[in-house]
Amino acid sequence: MSNLIKLQNGAAAIVAVDGWQIVRLPVGEVEVKKQAGKVVLFKLTGAESATAEQIAATEIPAGKVVLPLSVWLARKAEFAARVAAGEVGVWLETHELVETLVADQPDLNVFPLIAVFIERFADGRAYSTGALLRSRFGFKGELRALGDVLRDQLFFLKRCGFDAFDIRADRSAEDALASLKDFSEPYQGATVIEQPVWRRHARG
Amino acid sequence: MYKYDQYDQQLVNERVAQYRDQTRRYLAGELKEEEFRPLRLQNGLYIQRYAPMLRVAVPYGLLNSNQIRKIAHIARTYDKGYAHVSTRQNFQYNWPELKNVPDILAELATVQMHAIQTSGNCIRNVTTDQFAGIAPDEVVDPRPLAEILRQWSTFHPEFALLPRKFKFAVSGTTNDRAVVQMHDIGLEFYRNAANELLIKVWAGGGLGRTPILGEVIEEALPWQHMLTYAEAIIRVYNRHGRRDNAYKARIKILVKALGIEEFKRQVEAEWAFHKDGPNTITQAEFDRVAKFFTEPAYAQLADSDAGFDAKRAEEKAFANWVKRNVHAHRQPGYRAVTLSLKVTGVAPGDITDKQLDLVADLADKYSFGELRTTHEQNIVLSDVKLGDLYALWQEARAAGLATPNIGLITDIICCPGGSFCDLANAKSIPIAESIQQLFDDLDYQHDIGDLELNISGCMNSCGHHHVGHIGVLGVDKNDEEWYQVSIGGKQGNDASLGSVIGPSFAADEVAGVVKRLIDVYLENRTPEERFIDTVRRLGAAPFKERVYADRQPGKQKVEA
Numbered sequence: 096m097s098n099l100i101k102l103q104n105g106a107a108a109i110v111a112v113d114g115w116q117i118v119r120l121p122v123g124e125v126e127v128k129k130q131a132g133k134v135v136l137f138k139l140t141g142a143e144s145a146t147a148e149q150i151a152a153t154e155i156p157a158g159k160v161v162l163p164l165s166v167w168l169a170r171k172a173e174f175a176a177r178v179a180a181g182e183v184g185v186w187l188e189t190h191e192l193v194e195t196l197v198a199d200q201p202d203l204n205v206f207p208l209i210a211v212f213i214e215r216f217a218d219g220r221a222y223s224t225g226a227l228l229r230s231r232f233g234f235k236g237e238l239r240a241l242g243d244v245l246r247d248q249l250f251f252l253k254r255c256g257f258d259a260f261d262i263r264a265d266r267s268a269e270d271a272l273a274s275l276k277d278f279s280e281p282y283q284g285a286t287v288i289e290q291p292v293w294r295r296h297a298r299g
Numbered sequence: 300m301y302k303y304d305q306y307d308q309q310l311v312n313e314r315v316a317q318y319r320d321q322t323r324r325y326l327a328g329e330l331k332e333e334e335f336r337p338l339r340l341q342n343g344l345y346i347q348r349y350a351p352m353l354r355v356a357v358p359y360g361l362l363n364s365n366q367i368r369k370i371a372h373i374a375r376t377y378d379k380g381y382a383h384v385s386t387r388q389n390f391q392y393n394w395p396e397l398k399n400v401p402d403i404l405a406e407l408a409t410v411q412m413h414a415i416q417t418s419g420n421c422i423r424n425v426t427t428d429q430f431a432g433i434a435p436d437e438v439v440d441p442r443p444l445a446e447i448l449r450q451w452s453t454f455h456p457e458f459a460l461l462p463r464k465f466k467f468a469v470s471g472t473t474n475d476r477a478v479v480q481m482h483d484i485g486l487e488f489y490r491n492a493a494n495e496l497l498i499k500v501w502a503g504g505g506l507g508r509t510p511i512l513g514e515v516i517e518e519a520l521p522w523q524h525m526l527t528y529a530e531a532i533i534r535v536y537n538r539h540g541r542r543d544n545a546y547k548a549r550i551k552i553l554v555k556a557l558g559i560e561e562f563k564r565q566v567e568a569e570w571a572f573h574k575d576g577p578n579t580i581t582q583a584e585f586d587r588v589a590k591f592f593t594e595p596a597y598a599q600l601a602d603s604d605a606g607f608d609a610k611r612a613e614e615k616a617f618a619n620w621v622k623r624n625v626h627a628h629r630q631p632g633y634r635a636v637t638l639s640l641k642v643t644g645v646a647p648g649d650i651t652d653k654q655l656d657l658v659a660d661l662a663d664k665y666s667f668g669e670l671r672t673t674h675e676q677n678i679v680l681s682d683v684k685l686g687d688l689y690a691l692w693q694e695a696r697a698a699g700l701a702t703p704n705i706g707l708i709t710d711i712i713c714c715p716g717g718s719f720c721d722l723a724n725a726k727s728i729p730i731a732e733s734i735q736q737l738f739d740d741l742d743y744q745h746d747i748g749d750l751e752l753n754i755s756g757c758m759n760s761c762g763h764h765h766v767g768h769i770g771v772l773g774v775d776k777n778d779e780e781w782y783q784v785s786i787g788g789k790q791g792n793d794a795s796l797g798s799v800i801g802p803s804f805a806a807d808e809v810a811g812v813v814k815r816l817i818d819v820y821l822e823n824r825t826p827e828e829r830f831i832d833t834v835r836r837l838g839a840a841p842f843k844e845r846v847y848a849d850r851q852p853g854k855q856k857v858e859a
C-alpha cells in the first residue's frame with residue numbers, strides 16, 4: 096500500500112507507487128564530523144558524510160532512480176544517458192545544501208524529481224531547502240519529502256514548495272490528507288501563495 | 300488597538316480546530332509524546348512540575364477590558380482562580396488540564412486572542428515598550444509595525460521549526476524600554492533628518508547560559524523592507540544555526556562564531572533575493588494597520604489639576620504612589636498608571652480573577668478600556684486623567700493593586716522557578732518573598748530609590764537576572780538549591796550584563812546578601828546616584844568585600 100501523497104493541480108491524493116526508486120548508500124563505517132567552531136561545520140551539524148567506498152559500492156538499479164547527492168556528484172558520468180531519458184532524480188540529506196547541487200548542475204530541471212530526506216521532523220532546514228529550490232533555482236519538477244514526514248508539518252512543507260510527501264510508513268496517509276488544508280488564508284507571502292493576504296484581498 | 304477582520308479570525312479559529320485534533324490524537328495514542336511536544340509548545344503548552352502551563356499571547360503587551368475579563372473567566376473556570384503576567388508580557392496559567400486546552404483556546408478566540416507561538420523553536424511574541432503610543436520620548440509608535448510583524452511571523456512556513464526560540468523586540472523611543480539588545484532581533488525605529496522612518500536592526504542578542512548583547516547589523520533600513528530583511532536573517536539562521544546542542548542553538552552563537560561582519564555579509568547576500576519581494580510593506584498596508592492605533596478621544600485639558608495637587612499634598616500614601624506608579628504622558632492632563640503586581644507575599648506577576656475583573660472595570664472607567672502588560676510583570680492603564688488619579692488609586696488600593704513600589708527594590712522581576720517550572724535549578728518565588736519582606740518598609744525602599752532586582756530559577760534566564768542591577772540566579776550544587784548573585788547589569792540604551800560577585804549562597808542567605816549590597820551603596824552614594832551608578836563608579840570590589848567579609852566559604856552563612 097502506497098503512503099505517497101501528491102499534489103496535482105492543487106488537489107492532494109494518495110497515488111500508487113510510481114516507479115521511482117530511492118537509492119541509499121550501503122551502511123558503512125560513518126565518520127561523524129565534529130563541531131570545532133568553524134564556519135563550514137555549522138552547515139554540517141551532526142552530519143554523517145559518505146565515504147568513497149560507500150559511494151563506489153552503491154548499487155544503482157535499472158529504471159527510475161533517485162540518487163543520493165554524494166553518489167550523483169561522484170559518479171554522474173555514468174548516468175548521462177539515463178538523465179537524458181528522464182530517469183534520474185537526486186535526494187539531499189537534511190543538512191546538505193542546495194547550492195552544492197546547483198554548483199554541479201546549474202539546470203535542475205534535468206531532474207524530474209528532487210527529494211529531501213527529513214532526518215527528524217522537528218528539524219526545519221528542509222523548509223529552506225524547498226523554498227530555495229523553487230524560488231531561487233527555478234526547479235519545476237516534483238519535490239518530494241522523505242523520511243520523518245508527519246501530517247502536522249505538511250501544511251508548512253507544502254507552502255515551501257513540496258508537492259509530494261512520502262508519509263512515514265507507520266502513519267496513515269489517508270488521515271494525513273486533512274492536514275494539507277489546515278489553514279485557508281495564510282498571512283505572509285511564501286514560496287507557494289507568494290502574495291501576503293493583504294495583497295490577495297482587500298482588507299478593511 | 301488592532302481588531303481582527305475575517306482573515307485574522309478565520310486563522311485563529313482554524314488553529315483551534317487544528318490543535319483540538321492534535322490533542323485528540325495525542326490522547327488517543329496516535330501521536331507520540333515527542334511528536335506532540337513541538338505542537339503543544341507552539342501553542343504555549345508546557346508540561347511542568349505539577350501540571351501543564353499554558354502561555355497566552357498578548358501581542359506587544361496590549362489588551363482591552365473584554366480580553367481581561369476573558370482571562371479572568373478562564374482563571375476561574377479552568378485554573379485555580381489566578382493568572383500570571385510573564386516577563387515577556389504574556390499571561391500564563393499554572394494549572395490547566397491538557398484535555399481542556401482546546402476549549403480554553405476556543406474561549407480565547409472569541410475575544411481575538413490565542414496562544415500561537417508563545418513557546419517552541421519558532422518566532423515568539425513580539426514585545427515592545429509598555430508606554431508605546433503615549434510616551435513623551437516616543438519618536439515612532441512601534442505598534443503598527445509590531446502588528447505587521449506579528450501577522451507575518453504567524454505560521455511562517457519556512458520558520459516553523461528553527462534551531463531554537465526566536466524573539467523580536469521593537470522600540471520607537473529615545474530611551475529604549477524594550478531591551479532591543481537582548482533579543483534575537485531588535486528593531487529600533489527612528490526618523491532621519493528628512494523625517495523618513497528607518498530601522499536600526501540589532502541581531503544576535505539573548506540571555507540564557509551565554510548572555511550576549513546584540514550587535515547592529517543594519518543602521519538605516521527603510522521600514523518597507525522590515526519583513527524581507529528579517530526573512531534574510533532568519534533564513535541564514537535556519538540553515539546554519541547549530542542544531543546539535545540546545546545551549547548553542549540561538550542565533551547569538553551563530554553571529555559570534557561568524558563575526559558580525561561575516562554574518563552581515565551572508566544576510567545581505569540573501570537579502571538581495573528577498574528585497575522588493577511580495578512581503579515588502581506598502582504604504583497602504585501600513586496605513587490600514589496604523590489606523591487601529593490612533594489616539595483615543597482625549598479631552599482637551601490643562602496639564603494640572605487643583606484637586607489632584609491638594610490630595611497629593613494631604614496624603615503621603617497617595618503622594619508616594621504618584622511618585623512611583625504614575626508616569627508622564629504626552630497628552631496634557633493625562634498620565635499612565637502602573638498597577639503593581641508585586642505585593643509582598645504574592646508571587647511577582649500573579650493576579651487573581653477578581654483583581655482581573657476589577658482591572659477591566661478600571662480600564663473601562665478611567666482608561667478608554669485599554670491596558671498593557673509589562674515585561675516587569677505589572678499592568679499599565681495608559682490614559683488616565685489627572686483628575687481621576689485619586690479615585691483610581693483608592694479603588695486599586697482596596698484591591699491590593701496600588702503598592703507604591705514601581706522601579707523599587709520590591710518590584711522584583713521573577714520567573715516561576717522551581718515552584719512550577721520543570722527546568723528550574725532552584726525556587727525563585729520564595730527568594731523574592733524573603734527580599735520583599737526584608738525591605739518591606741516603604742520609606743526605606745523609597746530612600747534606596749531606583750533599583751532593579753531580577754531573579755531566574757535557572758540559566759534560561761526568564762527572570763532576566765543578567766540585566767538586573769542586582770541579579771539572582773538559581774544554581775544546582777550536588778542536588779541542593781544555591782544562588783549566584785551578580786551586580787551591575789542594566790537594561791536600556793546603556794545596557795550591560797552583570798558580573799557574579801563570588802561563590803553562591805544558600806536560600807536563607809540571599810536576602811542578607813542583598814541587604815549588604817544596599818548598605819555599601821547607601822554609605823557611598825552621592826546625592827544623585829542610583830544603585831547602578833554607584834556600582835559603575837566604584838566597581839564590584841567594595842561590594843564583594845562586604846558580602847564575603849566574615850564568610851568562610853561553605854562554613855559560615857551571611858547574616859542579614
Ligand code: SF4
Nearest residue numbers: 714720723756757761
Ligand atoms: S529561568 Fe529557568 S526556572 Fe525560571 S522559568 Fe525560565 S526555565 Fe524555568
